[in-house]
Amino acid sequence: MKRLTVPKLQAMKGGDPIVMLTAYTARMAQLLDPHSDILLVGDSLGQVIYGLPSTVPVTMEMMCAHGAAVVRGSWHAVVAVDMPFGSYEAGPERAFDSAARILKETGAAAVKLEGGEAMAETVAFLVGRGIPVVGHVGLTPQAVNALGGYGARGRSDAEAAKILADARAIADAGAFLLVVEGVMESLGADITRAVSCPTIGIGASAACDGQVLVTEDMLGMFERTPRFVKRYEDLAARIEGAAAGFAAEVRGRAFPTEEQLYRPKT
Ligand code: KIV
Ligand code: NA
Numbered sequence: 304m305k306r307l308t309v310p311k312l313q314a315m316k317g318g319d320p321i322v323m324l325t326a327y328t329a330r331m332a333q334l335l336d337p338h339s340d341i342l343l344v345g346d347s348l349g350q351v352i353y354g355l356p357s358t359v360p361v362t363m364e365m366m367c368a369h370g371a372a373v374v375r376g377s378w379h380a381v382v383a384v385d386m387p388f389g390s391y392e393a394g395p396e397r398a399f400d401s402a403a404r405i406l407k408e409t410g411a412a413a414v415k416l417e418g419g420e421a422m423a424e425t426v427a428f429l430v431g432r433g434i435p436v437v438g439h440v441g442l443t444p445q446a447v448n449a450l451g452g453y454g455a456r457g458r459s460d461a462e463a464a465k466i467l468a469d470a471r472a473i474a475d476a477g478a479f480l481l482v483v484e485g486v487m488e489s490l491g492a493d494i495t496r497a498v499s500c501p502t503i504g505i506g507a508s509a510a511c512d513g514q515v516l517v518t519e520d521m522l523g524m525f526e527r528t529p530r531f532v533k534r535y536e537d538l539a540a541r542i543e544g545a546a547a548g549f550a551a552e553v554r555g556r557a558f559p560t561e562e563q564l565y566r567p568k569t
Pocket of ligand 1 (some may be wrong): 348517
């Protein structure tokens, strides 16, 4: 199967819903790829993989290493890699250097960056130089220190109007896809109507052109998750069960048995 392309994804606006999931490793990418239109190497790997308190400390090295693994593990979905905090905000040229490094080192087709009107010039700069960009507005986790937490955005009319303006600015700057995270449902729908690129909702609206979840959240790897997560599995309990089973058999000398051991060939 040939890999999907950025223009084909862009053309899905208003059509079949777009399926996006996060992936950080080659094996997970292999398993998700047949079911996904786009795999996002999210900087959520800071919390999910590295146990960091937020996405703020995530580095370029982490994003490049995991991005390359996901490209190697996929063959059908478009792969987009998050630009880590600090790698793009200082200006368009700085952002271009970071984005080019990500595409060169990973083989991914696109980068994602957070922010609204303040990032529009940077998005246009990248897009104008051949780098497809996914935008991300609403609840932008890299701004947790400024926002004061991960609460839903757009509760007041003023904040909703600002986020709508952010969405328009990023779409008008040429982003081919826009992630809308953690906003009032009506705002998610308004943004989807207002912008020409497809929107991907996460705690946004069923009216978005597609949906994304953090795969480990969706798999039930974490005890606490935001309201917008739906669990399709209870993987944490299953892993604990497997570990407990292994531990009991090792301690009870029930593993390994004949079946797992090598003997000279006779
Ligand atoms: O880092 C991430 O996983 C993301 C998605 C939740 C959109 O940005
Ligand atoms: Na992210």
